Amino acid sequence: MPERIRFLRERAAMQERARLLDGLVERERSRLESLAQGNASAAMPLLDLYSDSALSEAAGLPLPSILGAPADSRAVDDRWAAARFCMSLLRGRKDLYARFPYALSEAADKNTFLAWLQSDEGARSTGLTPASQMHVVGLFSGDFAARARQAFLADARIRQVLPHGLTPAGQHGLFGWFMQHVWSETETHLRREEVLWLFMQAAENPRMELARAYEFTPDWQRRFPDALTVFGWPEFASWFVRHYGADPRWVDVAVAPEWHEPALQLRIGYGARGAWSTKYPLALSDVGQARALIGWLGSPEGDAGLSATARQWCQALDLPAVASELLKPGVNIIGHFCYPSGLRVSVESIAEALGQAGVDTSLRDLRTDAKDDPHHVDFGGPEVHDITVIHTQPDPFFPESYARSDLAERTPRTYRIAYWYWEFDSIPDAWVDCAKQVDEVWTATEFIARGLRERLPIPVRTLFPGVRLTPFEVRKRSDFGLDEDRYTFLFTFHMMSVMERKNPLGLIRAFRDAFRKDDKVSLVLKTSFGDRHPAELQKLRDAAADSNITVIDQVFSPDEVLSLMNACDAYVSLHRSEGLGLTMAEAMLMGKPVIATNFSGNVDFMDDGNSLLVPYELVKLGKPIPPYDADLEWAAPSVEHAAQLMRRVYDDQAWAREIGARAKASAEANLSLEAAGRRIRARLEEIEALRRQGR
Template sequence: MSEYLLRGYARRVAKGAWWLATPWLMRERLEFLRQRAAAQARATLFTALVEAERNRLVLRERGMPVPAVAPLDLFDDAAVSEAAGLPPSGILWSAVSPQGVADRGSATRFLIDLWRKRADLRTRFPLALESGHHGGFAQWLQNEGAAELRLGDSALQLVLDALAAGVADPARQALLSNKVLWPLSPHGLTPAGMPDLFRWLMQYGGSESGLPQEALWWLFLQAAQNPARELMLAYAFTPAWQELHPDGLTVFGREAFCAWFAAEYGASGRWVDPSTWPDWERPALQIRNGYWARSTWRAAHPDALADEEHARALLAWLSSPAAGLSDAARAWCGRLDAASVARELAQPGVNMIGHFCYASGLRVSAESMVEAMGRVGVSASLRDVWTDAKDDPHHVDFRGMEYYDVTIVHTQPEPFFDEAYQRTHLFERSPRSYRIGYWYWEFDSIPDSWVGHAEKVDEVWAATEFVARGLRDRLAIPVRTLFPGVKLAPYERRSKSYFGLSKEPFTFLFTFHMMSVMERKNPLGLIRAFSTAFGADENVRLVLKTSFGERHPVQLQELRDAAAGANITVIDQVYSPDEVLSLMDACDAYVSLHRSEGLGLTMAEAMLMGKPVIATNFSGNVDFMDESNSLLVPYKLVKLGKPIPPYDAKLEWAEPSVEHAAQLMRRVYENQQWAREVGARGKASAEANLSLDAAGRRIAARLEEIKALRRAAR
């Protein structure tokens, strides 16, 4: 026996002896071995996916056809078990009886079982799983279906709730946000890619994203209902496809796209026949998409989108043989209502890239801008910048392309600005649109790194003059102050008891986001002011509403410790926008002892509600707050003194007067009629100066200036 083999044998003997001598560690060792085996199996499966994609690419490079993929029969237990590489018990549950429907999960499983077993229902209601609780399937359930299936009233309601719940949405979002799997298998929810994706998600999808198995099943069954829609969705979120076929979902480019896809992935069937597809977008948007995708159109009609006259000329040309379109596309153009389509082509619009699914002030700002523009006739094509798994699972709903000549990138320079297009799953259009960064900041000077980010845009917009001044000091490009507009979204009026609060005490509120730097929001200073103003025996309360505390456990505990012993309630929970406004409405006054704010949205919302607002007399909020409409707290400028990421130690912010804030809170409590008068003045001021209509007019005016400048520069 060689020396090498002897050493290996000795090591194994020693390890075995150690395991026998330490049996109390056996559970940990077995778990380690289990995890290692699972990781190895996962790596093996992923390698197989990569190898299959590599083989496909080699075939295409050689001009050879890609073999057709046998479709996966999701209604055959043996077939799905084989496809998943798992026993039936690993992917299927025990059948749920009508009497077993007791909660949302069991209702979902009942529906999946029903859908898989009842071919007659699939034929009668082919889109049942995506039509929600208003579709024909839901109507059938509420009429004869409930009796036929023997569903009681409570079980029926749970089933209807499951239909409306968007069961597959989190699973689809997890797939889109997987930076490794989605680029490797963008066709995975179509028949051409479903077998491989099914195996991966059934084996690892739930453990990777914490999804219940019924969410994965619902996603695949929903995809199987409408494979043409899945192909269109895949295109909308696959930048590589968009680059190859920039107008691939329009009547002008979808035939070429489908032919390419069928050859690339061995696909066949009606779902890759574009003549059977519904229009993905309105005619004017399809024409805009074709216009930017085709240089011949732009050369023939360089001012086609400038006004209605030029737009009508483009439409007439597209309807003629001179444009070189296919017979079907030319006929489509000829059937259009030229006057209305030309009018829409001439209307202003922007592409808006922003956080539409991330619960934050940035989302409220972006949504406000979109509505403000809409009120003055400026259209918006929306894309969501994905942040992480806690985003609302509606990324797929924001799938507008870069239809317009101006793109607003409404995300901070750090951390997502440089990869905003990747996180929206959008290819950067060529020719490049005029690009605007919409940035917030909380200081009068910006980080050095922002100067580099600004090189990627043509100008920057800021919500307030406080932010704009700091940007202008460092940037060579135009910086404009364009307030996004504020309005109160519809919300349900709820009592304090809904939030676990007592009805009787006069209640001050402050809401903030733990991800927005707790030191800047300064809730500890507010706790000191409240404790100075009131004793524990007084009928008054402070509510501190925050979220994402689990990401900052040390600071959250610091907040709870500071609040202990006083009439202070700390709520760490993600509320819906409706609930946040309901909480504000239920409270009596709003207080913000912030050290710096780029805008101060919650203060503006409280003013619109007519609440008396106490706030630091510094930074973005003083664009709309003064002594006539609110209660301002004096401050001293101080240096941070230490780095507080993302802020440098040398920066300055406000240190609001705790004593003065305590006096104001005391006065609001003791003279509530006077406080209501302050709130009424704030409401009138906010309605006059912060309206969406006024913001929309300012934005539209700037867009017209940009349009004129770009035409003059040609």
């Protein structure tokens, strides 16, 4: 009965929240309709962030629920207290905000407010102790408002009516949504300090917030494709003032924000205004036409139809430098830049490899869910180049890749390339339909490419993404709760990547066969997102019980993942199939001896000279294991042979180090970002040449 009562109460509370949200959405929709009909009185009231009563009214909550307990300067003992202290200080002393107008939005290394808080004058004025100052410094070390901003960006329904919610024209309504529908007293998802910090941060630079809102509002992008340029800002800004009842003083219709570099502004304008490309069709590939375009745009006698401000801007450009930038090759990339996975490592590698090869990249993050790293806002690149790489799997996100990236598709559309991974020699039928939306497909290894070529009528290219070890903190095994005195094998995998395919249970059997309990050796199985697959995680823990095997189920940062790998002695993967085998490549780059199944994508870079390969038999799955069909085949690696190799690595550690040294030399020669960047740039240049010939 108590459980039943609790369920009914929770359901009633959920229904009430849904009713309130429906009311909020309907009110804002009605407000926009009224403004569109010319009713200026329908504009949203401004939110005075320095007024306690105004905050309480907008939130629909008593003030203590919004601000929390006040933080005394001498009792700042964590970053939450540091945040409350800083916001209370700024709200209570307008002289400080006048002196430090970007107190919460400036980067830590340039933040004059933070420098003042650390100074003797600041300490005397505020009463901060040295210990409290350390917590304040920690507070500013990252973007404290990132999680709150991500919560807003991830909610498509509220952004339909409040895309401008972080500008002065929308803050009143959005603050109420945050406090009534996102934050709660339990503070399990988002804390009140993060919410108020976001709003105070946004208020410091409202024009910047308007530009950010544009970057993530596809409807605005379609209507005003060059809004964030000197050419399109006046029209967009004037429309925004009318449509949302904004105060034109902070919008500043006449002066465009310097949001993009000059060459990028010109590229955006070139794509948005057909008259430019009609007059100078080779302006992005011929230096003479590039210079002529800029000259024409800046000429008072020309027929470009620009405002005097835009013409003067063009006249002031460094013509040789900007023309050269216009000719630089470039590509748009849509991918999982914030999703902790091998897909993120792959797309980051491609972007970095292209940067090293001198190719401009315009990047968009493709959201998966609320557990993504809160940096979606850092990937706001427009679809400005003529080629777009969509780096996500066909299922489930490919059909909605633009929507999940908050990006309007360019018209006419760009040349599209899908970058896909797969673990078998044949692809699902649904992939064939997805391939109809692109012009060619890239993949990382020949193993994947063979299966794609059998089914797809479009070009399929093998373009390895490159592997690099990003800088990481060197940690000891004990930092991860591991025994320093044990020889340690490691395997890392993602529960979302299908545990049966990764085959950690086979690895556990091999480890148990290879070693006795009194051997000074251990196996670490590092996984993540076990909460989404509780049955599989429990099966893993049960298999590892009563042995020298440690299971870590935790989302690590890239720094922590590499640090853990560096702390271990050898890497083992008894996978049944891999599209690439990224972790094996990373371990090789670290100089670790790698034991791995002699099958699938990893054999593109692993052989008997640089690795310890385990023989296998091909077997059918025998049952559906979504997303894989029962009739597909994968490897059954020899547990006996794997146990023998693990035993030899442990017994002859000098020999194992030699294997690791050969692995490192091979990986550095063949898997580098530099080599990958050259190969990918060459293919992009081939595509551009073919497109020019087809004009």
